[in-house]
Amino acid sequence: MQTNLISALAIDELTDLITKSFVMYQEFEPRNAEQLFMKSSIPSGTGDSKRFDEMDTETFARGMDEGEDAHKVNIAHGYTKTMYWTRRAAEIDITYKMRSTGKDREIMAKITSLNHYCPERKELDLTHRFSFATSTEYDNMDGDSVDVTTGDSLATAYAEHTLKHSSSTWRNRVTSDPVFSPGALEAAETLANTNILNNFGETRELMFNTIITGKDAATVREVRKVLQSTSDIDQANPGVVNTYTGYKHVILPKLATDANGAYDATKRRWWGIVASGKLQAHFGVWEENNLKTPSSGNNGDDVHNDNWTYGSRMSYGIAVVSARGLIMSCPTS
Numbered sequence: 001m002q003t004n005l006i007s008a009l010a011i012d013e014l015t016d017l018i019t020k021s022f023v024m025y026q027e028f029e030p031r032n033a034e035q036l037f038m039k040s041s042i043p044s045g046t047g048d049s050k051r052f053d054e055m056d057t058e059t060f061a062r063g064m065d066e067g068e069d070a071h072k073v074n075i076a077h078g079y080t081k082t083m084y085w086t087r088r089a090a091e092i093d094i095t096y097k098m099r100s101t102g103k104d105r106e107i108m109a110k111i112t113s114l115n116h117y118c119p120e121r122k123e124l125d126l127t128h129r130f131s132f133a134t135s136t137e138y139d140n141m142d143g144d145s146v147d148v149t150t151g152d153s154l155a156t157a158y159a160e161h162t163l164k165h166s167s168s169t170w171r172n173r174v175t176s177d178p179v180f181s182p183g184a185l186e187a188a189e190t191l192a193n194t195n196i197l198n199n200f201g202e203t204r205e206l207m208f209n210t211i212i213t214g215k216d217a218a219t220v221r222e223v224r225k226v227l228q229s230t231s232d233i234d235q236a237n238p239g240v241v242n243t244y245t246g247y248k249h250v251i252l253p254k255l256a257t258d259a260n261g262a263y264d265a266t267k268r269r270w271w272g273i274v275a276s277g278k279l280q281a282h283f284g285v286w287e288e289n290n291l292k293t294p295s296s297g298n299n300g301d302d303v304h305n306d307n308w309t310y311g312s313r314m315s316y317g318i319a320v321v322s323a324r325g326l327i328m329s330c331p332t333s
Contacts, residue, residue, distance in 0.1 A: 079151025
């Protein structure tokens with residue numbers, strides 16, 4: 001039986017005369033998504049949104065003949081993206097009888113400790129910026145439409161991202177969406193070498209240092225073979241140096257999920273490379289995760305039924321200004 005009211009009627013196993021041991025299935029998967037974002041704390045009283053702006057400069061100096069003025073270089077405003085405040089919450093009630101007669105204090109403590117709900121939702125929301133990287137929006141589990149475009153109003157992983165001050169385009173989605181392999185990784189690295197452009201269309205460089213995947217066993221195993229091989233990754237040649245050791249592997253357990261956090265097999269083999277620390281993906285926190293508990297004495301009682309209510313709260317926002325530091329392959333087979 002599932003319930004949001006902890007009562008002897010709903011969960012009589014906690015108060016009957018038979019002594020039992022209870023097992024809580026609350027061992028959660030690692031929360032790895034936040035490390036891929038630039039996190040900032042937003043003070044109270046500063047509004048419910050925060051805007052992020054790109055600024056670009058030209059790259060090269062020009063010739064200067066004798067007696068001539070120096071060439072004036074351009075500085076330009078690029079794309080913008082606004083982060084909006086959203087609040088997450090969870091609550092559960094416990095009756096007076098359950099507080100007075102419940103026997104298993106360990107399970108009572110786990111049920112009334114709501115610290116995991118908001119961080120788990122935060123992890124899902126952050127991961128879904130990659131899970132829905134090929135979309136411009138999706139409807140989350142609350143039925144809200146979530147804008148997941150970057151500053152150019154295009155999907156995060158896209159074949160023709162635009163530039164603010166150039167007619168050139170750039171791509172950060174690997175052609176044909178191959179599953180992970182040494183050859184697919186090299187195709188992603190080729191994009192990293194040729195498709196990192198500023199808003200004037202000039203080449204820039206980012207250090208791609210992280211490989212992201214879901215928890216698909218075959219994909220994880222292929223990544224480990226590439227990163228941990230001590231000889232050539234295609235054949236057994238002892239003593240050959242592994243040239244892929246500069247990457248860190250980050251597994252996003254919720255990558256292959258739908259808007260409700262349920263498993264989505266079409267995304268199980270998605271992967272990408274990230275310039276961690278340089279990707280303009282921002283995570284702003286207005287309110288850190290906190291637990292709300294009833295006040296002592298009668299102040300915590302519902303005057304009508306003597307129930308106590310426990311809750312947790314968290315407020316944050318997410319915005320991706322540019323996906324230049326991310327290259328993804330999104331195979332559906």
